[in-house]
Amino acid sequence: AQTVTQSQPEMSVQEAETVTLSCTYDTSENNYYLFWYKQPPSRQMILVIRQEAYKQQNATENRFSVNFQKAAKSFSLKISDSQLGDTAMYFCAFGTFTSGTYKYIFGTGTRLKVLA
């Protein structure tokens, strides 16, 4: 079975500090995509960053970067210079073909609180 595990239900970080959210996954597929999504309280879920599994270079988007370790099936998200607006639920996900259909599988989420 394909799974995504986020082992940190809740985290907090001081404003301007750096925080890393963990994500591991399990799949027998070789081609897939990995995502981090952010869901602010009562607001729309939006994409933070996306990584193609065939690319060795880690994706970066401004203050957000990932540490993709394919062999270890690990995909952590690093947020630098944390801001109050980063407070949200963060979901790790991967998308892949399985049984002839394309599916996105989400982790259980990490609630991040940025402290002033």
Added chain:
Amino acid sequence: EADIYQTPRYLVIGTGKKITLECSQTMGHDKMYWYQQDPGMELHLIHYSYGVNSTEKGDLSSESTVSRIRTEHFPLTLESARPSHTSQYLCASSKGSGNTIYFGEGSWLTVV
């Protein structure tokens, strides 16, 4: 922001009523999805569609039904609402394979 819209955003309805949650996207995406999410919890896929007249049940069993008569529209219907249906329902869409999945703002359903 993504061009995917859900209505109503919030709904309180009595047990036994029929409800339809609307979802529309203007991005021309072929794939659409419905997820169920309890507050602060994980997402569960309940329905998906890969195109017009194509619908499939997701990983979580649901008493709801969906239809996909037009590419841009993917409504979800509950024929007889029950308190156990109280949850947030997220509509999403994507194009092709491996691409970003975009979410609507969600519909919060409370059945009393």
